[in-house]
Amino acid sequence: MSFKNILDTEQQASRFKTRIIFGQFLLMFIMALGWSSAPTQISLHYPPDLRSGGSMKVGEIHESEVYLFASYILQQLNNWKENGEIDYLNKVNILRSYFTPTYQAYLLRDYETRKQQGELRRRVRNWIPIADAVFEESFVEHVGKNWIVWIDVQIEEYINGGIVKSLINRIPMQVV
Template sequence: MSRFKNKVDDQQAHIFSLRAAVGLLAVLCAALWFGWQTAPRDLTVHVPPDLRTGSVRKWWDVPPENIYGFALYIFGQLNRWPTDGEKDYLAAIHQLQSYLTPSCKAFFEGDYQYRKAAGELRQRVRGVYEILGRGYSDDPELRVQQLDQDSWLVNLDINADEYYAAEPVKRAVVRYPLRVVRYDLDPERNKWGLALDCYQGTPQKLKLPGEAP
């Protein structure tokens, strides 16, 4: 009798262990499912533009060439007024707001109001472009400095030309120290995962070689 009782006890213990294993597998599957559901569906990987020698980088790292290209493109679009600065400047701020931090957007909106009140926008045509020979450089002190893992300082040497009724009214040669930050908030609106955080310092006027004093 005891032999049959021991066999029944063994079978119950085995059934209990199988139930425990099934429960453990269920918990593990639930954890894996949760991790799969919460994992990002899209991942932005920044690749340097020159791939002749290949590139090995961490997925979260952003090459300085990309930082510089982003700053130049967004800043150039903000300062491009093709027909009338009073309309074009504000429209550019709104169109590019996904690439501006909230504080930077507020800064440019304040700059717009100031220029409008000073009469510097109506019927003004403006464009900025990189000074020839002063584009991206590998020298970190010259163009792109990484401040920390999520922010960079970009020095843009820019020509800014303004016209009123087809007449040139302003030409400025300026170095703009721009702050760029990581900004992975809305990949649908901002594929770069970066944003301008306005100026890191005061823009400085430049004097080009051969320019009249």
């Protein structure tokens, strides 16, 4: 084999490798464009609702999820185990990331008003979802980007072990 043939073979190999490298850079550029145009955050909601199964649209939120969320947050906020004067404010602070600033300000004003009137001292509150209440789509109303949720609860309040309030009520909550 002559020196010229060896040189031609090496030049061919070099051109081939250059084309491969150029192709890889082109592929990486196309992938980077696709990656940059992809959404930065995708929220998937999989409710325990057997009607829709596991096929969901991105960003779609079912009424059952909104109902469960609202019910859980209100139950956490309104269960005072030992002393409403301490527990109420603690719950507002713990759950503040779930509240709008307006609602949080309302809760803090409500706390101060009740504290000044002596309503919270040694008060225990049990917020119990009604056992017979089964989720119905009529409990959740979609209004624009928000929801109005109606939750059936039994509220029992005690002071020094004596019952002062026991009622069944339907409570509305706006979920933003």
